[in-house]
Amino acid sequence: xxxxxxxxxxxxxxxxxxxxxxxPESDGANRPGPLPRSLDDTLRIVKEALGGSPDLVIRRIxxxxxxxxxxxxxxxxxxxxxxxxxxxSLLADSGDMQANLKSAGDVEPLRLIRQYLLKVGQVNxxxxxxxxxxxxxxxxxxILLDGASEAIAAGTGSAKDRNITEPASQAVLRGPREGFxxxxxxxxxxxxxxxxxxxxxxxxxxxxxxxxxDVAIMYIKGIVNDKTVNEVRQRLDRIRIDSILESGYIEExxxxxxYTPFPTIFNTERPDAVAGGLLEGRIAILVDGTPxxxxxxxxxxxxxxxxEDYYQRADISSFLRxxxxxxxxxxxxxxxxxxxxxxxxxxxxxxxxxxxxxAAREGIPFPAFVEAFLMEIxxxxxxxxxxxxxxTVGQAVSIVGALVIGxxxxxxxxxxxxxxxxxxITAISNFVIPSYNMGISIRMIRFPFMILAATFGLxxxxxxxxxxxxxxxxxxxxxxxxxxxxxxxxxxxxxDNIFRLPRWxxxxxxxxxxxxxxxxxxxxxxxxxxx
Amino acid sequence: MIxxxxxxxxxxxxxxxxxxxxxxxxxxxxxxxxxxxxAMTLFILRSAGVPIPDxxxxxxxxxxxxxxxxxxxxx
Amino acid sequence: MIEKxxxxxxxxxxxxxLFSLGSAILIVxxxxxxxxxxxxxxxxxxxxxxxxxxxxxYNALGARHPDKTLIEYTELLLGKWVGKIVxxxxxxxxFLLSALVLRNVGDFITTIVMPETPIQxxxxxxxxxxxxxxxxxxxxxxxxxxIFLPWVLLLLFFLIVFLFPKIEMDRIQPVFExxxxxxxxxxxxxxxxxxxxxxxxxxxxxxxxxxxxxxAAIIKxxxxxxxxxxxxxxxxxxxxxxxxxxxxxxxxxTLAKKIQIGExxxxxxxxxxxxxxxxxFFKLVLCFYASLLGLAQLLKMxxxxxxxxxxxxxxxxxxxxxxxxxxYFRIFASEIWPFYxxxxxxxxxxxxxxxxxxxxxxxxxxxxxxxx
Numbered sequence: 003x004x005x006x007x008x009x010x011x012x013x014x015x016x017x018x019x020x021x022x023x024x025x026p027e028s029d030g031a032n033r034p035g036p037l038p039r040s041l042d043d044t045l046r047i048v049k050e051a052l053g054g055s056p057d058l059v060i061r062r063i064x065x066x067x068x069x070x071x072x073x074x075x076x077x078x079x080x081x082x083x084x085x086x087x088x089x090x091s092l093l094a095d096s097g098d099m100q101a102n103l104k105s106a107g108d109v110e111p112l113r114l115i116r117q118y119l120l121k122v123g124q125v126n127x128x129x130x131x132x133x134x135x136x137x138x139x140x141x142x143x144x145i146l147l148d149g150a151s152e153a154i155a156a157g158t159g160s161a162k163d164r165n166i167t168e169p170a171s172q173a174v175l176r177g178p179r180e181g182f183x184x185x186x187x188x189x190x191x192x193x194x195x196x197x198x199x200x201x202x203x204x205x206x207x208x209x210x211x212x213x214x215x216d217v218a219i220m221y222i223k224g225i226v227n228d229k230t231v232n233e234v235r236q237r238l239d240r241i242r243i244d245s246i247l248e249s250g251y252i253e254e255x256x257x258x259x260x261y262t263p264f265p266t267i268f269n270t271e272r273p274d275a276v277a278g279g280l281l282e283g284r285i286a287i288l289v290d291g292t293p294x295x296x297x298x299x300x301x302x303x304x305x306x307x308x309x310e311d312y313y314q315r316a317d318i319s320s321f322l323r324x325x326x327x328x329x330x331x332x333x334x335x336x337x338x339x340x341x342x343x344x345x346x347x348x349x350x351x352x353x354x355x356x357x358x359x360x361a362a363r364e365g366i367p368f369p370a371f372v373e374a375f376l377m378e379i380x381x382x383x384x385x386x387x388x389x390x391x392x393x394t395v396g397q398a399v400s401i402v403g404a405l406v407i408g409x410x411x412x413x414x415x416x417x418x419x420x421x422x423x424x425x426x427i428t429a430i431s432n433f434v435i436p437s438y439n440m441g442i443s444i445r446m447i448r449f450p451f452m453i454l455a456a457t458f459g460l461x462x463x464x465x466x467x468x469x470x471x472x473x474x475x476x477x478x479x480x481x482x483x484x485x486x487x488x489x490x491x492x493x494x495x496x497x498d499n500i501f502r503l504p505r506w507x508x509x510x511x512x513x514x515x516x517x518x519x520x521x522x523x524x525x526x527x528x529x530x531x532x533x
Numbered sequence: 534m535i536x537x538x539x540x541x542x543x544x545x546x547x548x549x550x551x552x553x554x555x556x557x558x559x560x561x562x563x564x565x566x567x568x569x570x571x572a573m574t575l576f577i578l579r580s581a582g583v584p585i586p587d588x589x590x591x592x593x594x595x596x597x598x599x600x601x602x603x604x605x606x607x608x
Numbered sequence: 609m610i611e612k613x614x615x616x617x618x619x620x621x622x623x624x625x626l627f628s629l630g631s632a633i634l635i636v637x638x639x640x641x642x643x644x645x646x647x648x649x650x651x652x653x654x655x656x657x658x659x660x661x662x663x664x665x666y667n668a669l670g671a672r673h674p675d676k677t678l679i680e681y682t683e684l685l686l687g688k689w690v691g692k693i694v695x696x697x698x699x700x701x702x703f704l705l706s707a708l709v710l711r712n713v714g715d716f717i718t719t720i721v722m723p724e725t726p727i728q729x730x731x732x733x734x735x736x737x738x739x740x741x742x743x744x745x746x747x748x749x750x751x752x753x754x755i756f757l758p759w760v761l762l763l764l765f766f767l768i769v770f771l772f773p774k775i776e777m778d779r780i781q782p783v784f785e786x787x788x789x790x791x792x793x794x795x796x797x798x799x800x801x802x803x804x805x806x807x808x809x810x811x812x813x814x815x816x817x818x819x820x821x822x823x824a825a826i827i828k829x830x831x832x833x834x835x836x837x838x839x840x841x842x843x844x845x846x847x848x849x850x851x852x853x854x855x856x857x858x859x860x861x862t863l864a865k866k867i868q869i870g871e872x873x874x875x876x877x878x879x880x881x882x883x884x885x886x887x888x889f890f891k892l893v894l895c896f897y898a899s900l901l902g903l904a905q906l907l908k909m910x911x912x913x914x915x916x917x918x919x920x921x922x923x924x925x926x927x928x929x930x931x932x933x934x935x936y937f938r939i940f941a942s943e944i945w946p947f948y949x950x951x952x953x954x955x956x957x958x959x960x961x962x963x964x965x966x967x968x969x970x971x972x973x974x975x976x977x978x979x980x
Contacts, residue, residue, distance in 0.1 A: 209758045346722055379947065458733065460878055461717055464885055468737050468752070475751035476744045489754035490616060534728060538638035538921060545917045556911050572921035575735045588704060589940055594948045605942060607793045 019441050035131045041073050041148035048077060051135060057081055058138075063092060067111045073148040074115075082141035083158045083502040088122055094144070112150050120145075124157030131286055136214060141505050163188055169271030169293065171438060174310040181271045182293035189273075189288050189295065201225075210246040216290040217252065220276075225283045225511070230480055234298060249289040249296050256298075258478050264480040265439040268300035275309045282511050299480035303487070303499055305440035306330065320501040327500060329431035333444050336428035337374045338455035338463050340421070344370045344446050347461030353497060362418040371456035373417050377425040378448070380407060396489070419516070439519055482514045538576040542569055613746035617817035621825035622753045623890065624809060626760065628833025630891030631671045631712045632802045634858050634884050636837060637844045639942050642854035643794035644786045646779065649842040651791045655798025656834030660802050662954065663830045667823035669961045670813040678810035678960070679902040685963040694956055695906045701952040702808060702899035703919070707926040709892045710734065712826035713885070714927065714932060720861055721878060731924055734889070739920045741893045743913060746815055749893055756886050763883045768839060770867045798837065800946040802891075804953030806830060830864060857934055858883070896923065 038044050045060055060067050075091070078085050092115070128134045128144065129152050137155035138144055145154040166188075167182030182189045190204060201223045208218045217238065221231055237256040246252060253267045254260075269275060271293050276286045279297040287296040297304075305470045306326050311319040343350055344359065351359065362533055366373060384407070388400040408426075411417045428448070435441040447470065454462030477484035487495035495512050497503040545565075553562040578585055640648035668846055673681040679698055683691035713734060714727040717845075722730075741749050807825055816822050840860050844853040849867055853859040861884070864877035904912035931937045 345877050350878060352874075458730070459882075461721055461724055461730070461885070462733070464882060465733050465737050468756075468886075468889060469740060471746055471752045471755055472737070472741050472744055475755065476748040483750060483751065485755065489751035491618065491754050537732065541917055541921060545914075549914050549917070553914060555712055560907075561909045561911065561914050564907055564909060565918055568915060568918035568922070572918045572925070575922060575925040579928075585925065587929050588700075588926065589930050589936075589944075592948050593940065593944050596944050598755070599947050600943045603947070604793065607789045 013294070025467065037129055037131060037134065037146075037151060037153055039149055039151060040100050041075055041146055042387070044146055044153075045075055045132065048134070048138070049130075052138075055079075058081040061089070065092070065111075065115075067114055072111050075146045076143055077138055077146060078158070079138055079141070083143050085143040085156075085158045087119060088143050088156055088158055091120060112152060112154065113146070114149055115145060116154050120154070120173050122156045122158055126155045126157075128153040128155045136208075139214075139508040143489055161423065164291040166192070172271050172275075172308075172436070174272075174308065174313070176314045176356070177310050178272075178274050180273050182273060182288075182290055182295060184293060186218055186288055186290035189219065189293070190218060192273040193286065193288075196273055197222065197280060202280070205235070206522070209241055209243070209252070211242075211244045213245040214246065217246065217247040218288045218290075219287045220288065222280050222283070225281065226285060227283060230299065233480055234287070238287075246289060248292045248293045249287065251287060252287060253296055258480065262473065263443040264474065264477060264484070265305065265437070265443065266300055266477060266484065268297040268304050268437070269294045269439070270297065272309060278309055278312065279304075287340065299482045301479060301482060301486055301514075302474065302484055304438075306435065308436045314420070316504040320503075323500055323502060326434055326436070329434040331429055333435065333441075334448060335451060335463065335467075336424055336431070337378060337448060338451035338466075339460075340424045341370045341374050341414050341453060342455040342463055343450055345456065359418070359420050361418060365415045366418055367409055368416075369456070370421075371452065374425070375451055377417055377421050377447075378428075378452070380411075381425055381429050382445070385484040486514050487512070535576050535580045538573060542573060545569060613750075613815050614654075615747060615750040615816050615824040617821040619754055620812075620816040620822060621807075621829040622757050623750060623812075624826045624829025625833050626753055626757070626804065626887045626890040627806065627808070627894055628828075628830050629760075629836060629887040630802055631709050631722065631888050632798070632833075633840055633860055633887065634712060634716060635941060636797055636801055638731045638843045638854055638856060639797035639938075640794045640841050641784060641844060641850040641859070643797070643942070644790045645854075646781070646845050646850040647784060647786045648789055648794055648845055648850060648853070649780075649838055649867055650784070651794030652798050652834075652838040652841045654791055654863075655795035655803070656831070656838060657794060658799050659803030659834060660827060660831060661805075662799070663806055663827050664790045664823070665954075665961075666807060666957065667826065669964070670810050671819065671823065672961075672964050673814075674819040675814045677812075677814055677901065677905060678807070678957070681964070682960050683906070685960060685967060692906060694959070695902065697952065697956060698807075698903045699882070699899055699906060701949075702811075702895050702902060703923070704926075704930075705805060705808070706892060706895040706899055707923050707930055709888060709895060710923060710927040710931055711937075713888050713892070715937075716858060716861075716881075716884065716888075720858065721881060728928065731927055734892075735920050735924055737936045738846035738893050738896055739916050742897050743916055745828065746812060749890070749897070753890055756890075760883050760886050763798075763880055764836065767867070767880050767883070768843065770869060771843055771847055771863060774866050775843070777846065779846050779849045780842075794947040798834075799941060800949040800953075801941070802833070803830065804946075804949035805891075805895075807953045807957055808895055808898045809958070811896070811901055857882075857938070859930055879911055896920075927971070 036046065049058065049060070057080045059080050060075075061076055063074050063076065064071045065074055066072075074092075076085065076089065116127075124142075126142075128137055134144060134153060134155070141158065142155040143158045145156065147153070156229075163185045164183045166180050166183060168179040173180075180192060182192060194202065199222065202220060203223050204218055204220045206218045207218055208214050219234060219238070221233070234256070238252070241252070241255045243251065243255065249269060252271065253265075257266050259266065268279070276295050276297055277395070280286055285298050287298060289296075289515065305325065311323060313321075337405075344363070348356060348360075363370075369374070381404075384400060384403050387403075388396055391399060410421045412419050412422060432441050432445060451463060451466050454466045456462075456463070475483070475485050475489060483490065486492060487499055492513050494510055497507050497516075498512070549565070550562060553559075570596070575585060636652075637648065640651050644651040670678075673684075673949065676684070679695045682695045682698065685691065687695055710731055714730045717730045718725060718727045741752070756853040763835045778920060806826070813822060816825070840863070843863055844850075847863055848856075848859060852862070856862050861877060864880035865875065867876060867880070896919075900912040900915050903909075903915060903919070908914075
C-alpha cells in the first residue's frame, strides 16, 4: 500500500530525486574505518568485505628493506587492474633495497616503495578502509605493508575499452568520425584533444551511493558564465541516489522542470558537438560508463542543430536547417492537419484531390481520427520493434512489415492510401530531427494534437499550438529561457539560429551563455580572406 | 456543462486551496472561495434554465439617452 | 508587487500591436462601412489619428507613476472609498471586455468555421488556454507573442498581396460622398475598438522595460495596428464593395475567401482566420490578465493566482449571457459601446490624471519599488 502511493506522493513534491534510501549499508563495507596495522587483519577484512570474491587477487611478497624482511601484499581485482609492471618493479628489485639506494641510515619502508620503486604514474596514499575499497574497485593495485598505517594505491586501471568508432546514433557526412567510449578518462581525453587550452577545466565528483560513479564537469574558464557552473555544481551535489548507471539518470535529476515533454538537457555521443558547446560557453557533464555526454544549458534551437552545420558551407547548412524546421512542423502537425481538413474543412482541398480522397475514404468504416490513430500506433510498434530486433532479422522484417501491413491494410479497406502517405511522411520527417530525445517528444505530442483536430478541427490545432507555445516559453534550462533566441528575440544570435551565416559573420558567442567573453575573435574584415 | 464546472472546482480546491491553507493566506483563500461559490451558482442557475441578467442591458440603460443625442447630432 | 514579471520594450510594442489588431480587425470594418459607406477607410484614418493622442495621454498618465498599475494609483490618488469604486469600475470594464472578446471569438468560430460545435465548447477550450497563459505570467505571454508575431505578419502579408488582383478601384468612388458627419460616426467605432481599450496596457505599464521607452513602444504598436486596420478596411471596400462589407458580420474573413491562386489554392480562408484568432487570443489574455491583476490589487491579495479559475468560470457564463444574438451585438457595438468605453477609457483616466496633477507629486522611477 505504501509503495503504491509513494510515486504519487513524490509527484506532488518536485524534487531532485528520491532522498536517501540508503541501501545496503548494514555491513561494514561502507563505514570507513582506519586501516589496521596488521597485514593479516587487513587482508582478512578486505576479503570478507568483498565476499570472498574470486577475482580479488592477493599476492604476498616479502621484501628486504633496511636489511630486514618486510611482509607486503599486493591486492587488486583481476580484470580491472593490470599490475604487470608494478609486480615487476616490486619483485625484480629484490635484495636489499636500501643497498640499491646507496644511502646510509634507515629509510621508512613505505616512503621507499612509494617514492623509489613504483613504475606507475599515479600513486596515492590510503589511510582508511573506505578509500581502500574504492581504490581496489576502481582498478588500482594496492600495496599493503605490515605494520604501516597507510597503504599505497597505484593507478593501474586498464579496463578494456571500446574502440573509438563513429557513434551509431549521430552520424554525419562530413566531419570527424569519433564517438565517445565508456571510460571517463578516454572521453575527457577526446575533448582535450579538441581544445588544447589550459582554460579547459575539469572537476570530478563521485555520485551514487552504491555505484560510486565518477562524474566529471568540463568547461572553459573565462568563456563560461560562472553562475551557471555554480548552479551545475550545486545541482550535482544535491543528488541523493543509490546508482548512476547512465547520464540519463543525472539528466533527470538535475533538469529544471520535470513536468515537460521537452528535453532541457542536450546529450550527444560526439566530441566535436561537445567541444562546440564548450566554446559557446556551455558546460559538459561526463559520466563514467556511458558514451552519452550531457551539455548544459540546452535550448530549443540546439536540438535542431548538428555539428555538421558548421562543417558544410553556409548556404547548404541554412537550407538544411530550414528543412529541419519544416520537418518539425510536418512531424508535429501532419496527421492532425489531415484529420482536421478531411473532417471539418473539406473546402480547403482542391476539388480533384478532394474527389479522390473522398472516393478512397468511401469504403472505410472508421472516422478519420480512428484511421489515423490506428496507423500511427502501428507505425510506432513497427519502429520500436525495429530497434530491438537482432540486426540480421531487423531490416527484412521492418521493410516487409511496413510494406505488407500498409498495403494489406489499404486493400482490406481499413485505411485509406492518403492516410498511409501522411503517416509515412510524418514518420520520416520525425527522423530528420537530429536529436533523438526531441524527436521522441514530438512523437508523443502528435497524439494530443490529433485528438484536438478530431474534436475541434483547425481551431483545436490552433489552441493546441498556443498551449504548446505558452508551455515552451515558460521553460528554462539552467536559468536561460528555453526559446531564446526566438523569444526573447536576440538580434545578434539570429546568425546561428535558423540560418547559419558564413564564417566571417560568426564573430560573437551566443549572448545567453557567454557573459564572460562574448567576442570570439578580433576584428576580421569580412569578405574573402585572401586579400 | 455543470460537470466541467464541478471538475474545475475540484481541481482548484485540490491544487490551489491546499497550498493557500498551508501558507496561511486565508484572505486569498476566502476571496477565491467566494468567487468560486458565485461561479458555481451561476453555473447551476444556467443549467436550471434560470435567465441570468445581462450586464449589457444595464449599460445600455445607462447610456441610451447620451447615445441618442450624440448620434443624432452626427447623422 | 504581485507580478514579478519583466518584459522588454520590444515585447511591449508587439503586445500592443496584437492587441490593436485583436477583435478590431474582425468587427470594425463592418461598422465603418455601414456608417461611412465607401469612405469607411477615411473614417478609419480619422479614428487612428484620434487614437494616437489617446495613447499618448495614457502614456502621460502612466509615466506619472512608472512603477504602479492603474488600479494601484487610482486607489492612492482618489482616496480609499472613491478610489476603490473607480478601481472596481475599471475592473468591471476589463472583465466585461474579456467576456465580450471571448464571445466574439466564439461567434466567429461557430458562425464561420464550425457551425455545428456548441459555442460553450469553443469558449471552454479557449478559456483553458487563457487560464494557462495567465497562470504562467506576463513574461511567458510576451514571449509567446514574440513567437507568434512572424506568423501573423506573414499571413497578413499574404492576405494583402494575394488580394491585389481583385481590387477594383472604382468601388472607392465617389470619395467623400458620405460627408463629414458619417465619417465621424464611423470613426467612433475605431476609437472605441481598440484605442479606448488600450487603457488595459496601463495595467502592465510598470513591468515593461525602461520607463522612458515605453511610450514610443506602445505608440508604435498602436500605430502599426491602426495602419493595418485602415488597409484592411480599404481592401474591404475595394474588393467587396461597401455594401457587402457592411452586411457581413466579419467582412475581413469574406475578404480571405476571395483569395484565389491558380486553380488549386482557393478557399483557404481558414488559414487566414488564424490571424484573427491569434490576435484575439492575445487581446483576450491581456484583458483577462489586467482584470485579475486589478482585482487582486484592489482586494490587496498576495497573488492573483487563486482568482484564475473562479473568474474564468464567471467569464464563461457572462460571455454566453451577454447578448442573445449578433444583431443585438451590432447595435450595441455601434451605439452604446463607444460611450461606455469613452467613460471608462477616457473620462475615468482623465479623472485620475487630474487627481494626480492636483496632488502634484508623481512617483518617479527613482523611488525603489518593493519587490514581492
